[in-house]
Amino acid sequence: MVHCARVATDAEMLQAWRDGDRKAGNELFQRHFEAIRRFFVNKVDREVEDLVQRTFIGCVEGKDRFEGRSSFRTYLFAVANNILREFYRQKRRDDRLDFQTHSVADLGAGPSSVLADKREQRALLQALRKIPLEFQVALELYYWEKLTGVQLGEALGVPENTARSRVRRGKELLARALTRVEKSRDVLQSTTADLDKWAAGIRDELGPRP
Numbered sequence: 001m002v003h004c005a006r007v008a009t010d011a012e013m014l015q016a017w018r019d020g021d022r023k024a025g026n027e028l029f030q031r032h033f034e035a036i037r038r039f040f041v042n043k044v045d046r047e048v049e050d051l052v053q054r055t056f057i058g059c060v061e062g063k064d065r066f067e068g069r070s071s072f073r074t075y076l077f078a079v080a081n082n083i084l085r086e087f088y089r090q091k092r093r094d095d096r097l098d099f100q101t102h103s104v105a106d107l108g109a110g111p112s113s114v115l116a117d118k119r120e121q122r123a124l125l126q127a128l129r130k131i132p133l134e135f136q137v138a139l140e141l142y143y144w145e146k147l148t149g150v151q152l153g154e155a156l157g158v159p160e161n162t163a164r165s166r167v168r169r170g171k172e173l174l175a176r177a178l179t180r181v182e183k184s185r186d187v188l189q190s191t192t193a194d195l196d197k198w199a200a201g202i203r204d205e206l207g208p209r210p
Contacts, residue, residue: 010072070154077155099133120191127177135170143199
């Protein structure tokens with residue numbers, strides 16, 4: 001009988017890293033690199049790799065402050081979200097920038113660099129970039145990373161009910177944005193009628209499932 005080696009959990013890898021095992025830290029980052037890259041890829045232009053690096057540096061600096069109340073993956077998304085917000089505050093030189101009203105398109109991001117084969121997917125990517133950033137983040141974490149309400153709240157730093165409310169409001173805003181970026185009634189109906197399918201299709205193109 002062949003016995004497969006047990007794979008260490010994130011919590012175990014984190015503890016080993018805290019105990020001085022740099023290899024464990026590197027393995028932990030490799031596990032989540034694609035997810036963090038995916039977080040940034042539809043929200044900024046050429047800065048994706050730099051923001052991914054900043055996220056992991058922030059994680060290195062804060063690893064002893066992580067208390068384990070959420071998963072390490074959720075914690076990484078929280079760090080990435082803070083890095084993203086700080087990036088746009090610095091870019092606009094505005095510490096009071098309101099991410100409930102400003103989209104990445106408002107903040108100067110160009111067309112999405114994500115390549116999508118289907119017209120519905122391209123319309124969806126464009127529309128996501130035209131809704132306020134807080135709602136774009138919530139929707140992408142919900143659709144692409146499959147975060148639960150609890151996990152979403154932890155990643156966004158808000159109560160679970162608030163996180164769920166952002167997803168609902170985000171869907172409404174996304175539907176309106178789709179009508180502005182897509183003029184074909186057939187494509188628009190297809191996208192809005194099966195949002196989960198088209199969002200999942202984009203997720204599959206962006207990388208491995210969580």
